[in-house]
Amino acid sequence: MNTGFFDGISPVRYEGPDSTNPLAFRHYNPDEVIMGKRMEEHLRFAVAYWHSLAWEGGDPFGGHTFERPWHPQNDMGRAKLKADVAFEMFALLGQPFYCWHDADIRPEGATFAESQRNFEEIIDYFAGKMDAGGPRLLWGTANMFSHRRFMSGAATNPDPDVFAWAAATVKNCMDATQKLGGENYVLWGGREGYETLLNTDMGRELDHMGRFLNMVVEYKHKIGFKGQIMVEPKPQEPSKHQYDYDAATCYGFLQKYGLEGEVTLNLEQGHAILAGHSFEHEIATATSLGVFGSIDMNRNDYQSGWDTDQFPNNVPEVALAYYHILNAGGFTRGGTNFDAKLRRQSLDPQDLIAAHVGGMDVCARGFKAAVAMVADGGLQAALETRYCGWDTPEARTMLGGSLEQAAARVVSGDVDPQPRSGRQEMLENYVNRFV
Known part of the structure; x- marks a missing residue:
């Protein structure tokens, strides 16, 4: 049954990014x-x-x-x-x-x-x-x-x-x-x-x-x-x-x-x-x-x-x-x-x-x-770099241990953390390369 509501409109097709047809797909190609x-x-x-x-x-x-x-x-x-x-x-x-x-x-x-x-x-x-x-x-x-x-x-x-x-x-x-x-x-x-x-x-x-x-x-x-x-x-x-x-x-x-x-x-x-x-x-x-x-x-x-x-x-x-x-x-x-x-x-x-x-x-x-x-893989690589300290044997041992054992690492003088850049702006610029 044709209701006539969409008369004059053809099925939408993929025509590619250069198309100026407002009723055509420029980026969605279902078969790609x-x-x-x-x-x-x-x-x-x-x-x-x-x-x-x-x-x-x-x-x-x-x-x-x-x-x-x-x-x-x-x-x-x-x-x-x-x-x-x-x-x-x-x-x-x-x-x-x-x-x-x-x-x-x-x-x-x-x-x-x-x-x-x-x-x-x-x-x-x-x-x-x-x-x-x-x-x-x-x-x-x-x-x-x-x-x-x-x-x-x-x-x-x-x-x-x-x-x-x-x-x-x-x-x-x-x-x-x-x-x-x-x-x-x-x-x-x-x-x-x-x-x-x-x-x-x-x-x-x-x-x-x-x-x-x-x-x-x-x-x-x-x-x-x-x-x-x-x-x-x-x-x-x-x-x-x-x-x-x-x-x-x-x-x-x-x-x-x-x-x-x-x-x-x-x-x-x-x-x-x-x-x-x-x-x-x-x-x-x-x-x-x-x-x-x-x-x-x-x-x-x-x-x-x-x-x-x-x-x-x-x-x-x-x-x-x-x-x-x-x-x-x-x-x-x-x-x-x-x-x-x-x-x-x-x-x-x-x-x-x-x-x-x-x-x-x-x-x-x-x-x-x-x-x-x-x-x-740039975002994933950045994550792996930022969290790489948690892949060390010491960090894994700490997670499996007690609060006292974690504190002992600091008391012994083995730990002196220094802040590291989160690189947010660089990562935002990275995303902009793709969008």
């Missing part, structure tokens, strides 16, 4: 072989259904600006039209994956049972399109933050009936992800946090969230789901303080509830910025702790105080992110999901395609810069 794999297999791009198709262009100060033929999504006819447009867009872009929340793809019913029927019907509709050559599902997830029932959280809600509703919702979404052959399942608790401690029992809420996530893992094994279960850190917005603040906070949570061997992290650039971190910091934290899973690629407006979810355009930032991913072995089941949306003044279908083309090109440029840095 790098480090023994096609670029498509390295980057594993996914389109986010919610921002690309469900979002209506509103912001905290104004209503919708987009007038799409499937808005509002209040019946199955519009939901299927939106799916038709989505898979037309996927065919134009040629990306290998996509992602969804349940609320993105089905209309809300008057009852849970009606919402479930709507959801199952649209999942079957998706399955037919995927069987006909559509992209694979990188991950599914449940929207448990938009509806008013979740205003006080989902798994952390003070009302046990909301906890049960959330459990039923996640079960449906996991079943659908399994049915569509999804590579992963993500949980992002948009309101798993608090607005004020005056009405919050934090210890109880954390215990409930820990139990909920254990239930998810138990169900994963029961149904034989082979993908990763991932949680997505975010420090704030909408909650004043969310329990999944950043990668380190999430790891502490996973450890406390015995989940560090079962759950990994889906990290987002914009969320890292809200937490006061760089994206590479979050990735390096997760890889060093063994919980790296996947990424949402976007950026924030550094002059705004909220999560603006813009398409990436900063090659040096992207290059450093992929550098740490490559050093950790690259993606396994994860990938690069564009959790990014058009600006509310970008109204046209061409804008939607161009935004993804630009984002994919920026990622490709950053990825190739990261590959070149890995191959050159």
Whole structure:
């Protein structure tokens, strides 16, 4: 079925760096072989259904600006039209994956049972399109933050009936992800946090969230789901303080509830910025702790105080992110999901395609810069030089010994440390050679 929404737009092709075509790839060549794999297999791009198709262009100060033929999504006819447009867009872009929340793809019913029927019907509709050559599902997830029932959280809600509703919702979404052959399942608790401690029992809420996530893992094994279960850190917005603040906070949570061997992290650039971190910091934290899973690629407006979810355009930032991913072995089941949306003044279908083309090109440029840095080895060599003292027999013995033994080295007069340059500016200049 041709909806006509993208009439006049041809499938996006790689035309090389000299192309001036705004709807062509200049750097992303899916078939280019790098480090023994096609670029498509390295980057594993996914389109986010919610921002690309469900979002209506509103912001905290104004209503919708987009007038799409499937808005509002209040019946199955519009939901299927939106799916038709989505898979037309996927065919134009040629990306290998996509992602969804349940609320993105089905209309809300008057009852849970009606919402479930709507959801199952649209999942079957998706399955037919995927069987006909559509992209694979990188991950599914449940929207448990938009509806008013979740205003006080989902798994952390003070009302046990909301906890049960959330459990039923996640079960449906996991079943659908399994049915569509999804590579992963993500949980992002948009309101798993608090607005004020005056009405919050934090210890109880954390215990409930820990139990909920254990239930998810138990169900994963029961149904034989082979993908990763991932949680997505975010420090704030909408909650004043969310329990999944950043990668380190999430790891502490996973450890406390015995989940560090079962759950990994889906990290987002914009969320890292809200937490006061760089994206590479979050990735390096997760890889060093063994919980790296996947990424949402976007950026924030550094002059705004909220999560603006813009398409990436900063090659040096992207290059450093992929550098740490490559050093950790690259993606396994994860990938690069564009959790990014058009600006509310970008109204046209061409804008939607161009935004993804630009984002994919920026990622490709950053990825190739990261590959070149890995191959050159300059950053790794600098690290080895800076930490070489720890490779000596004396240092290894000290680490295996006691506090008194370490102190004795100093007292004996054998140790007189002198500061050494960290060479930050030289290393920043080194990175600039590649980006």
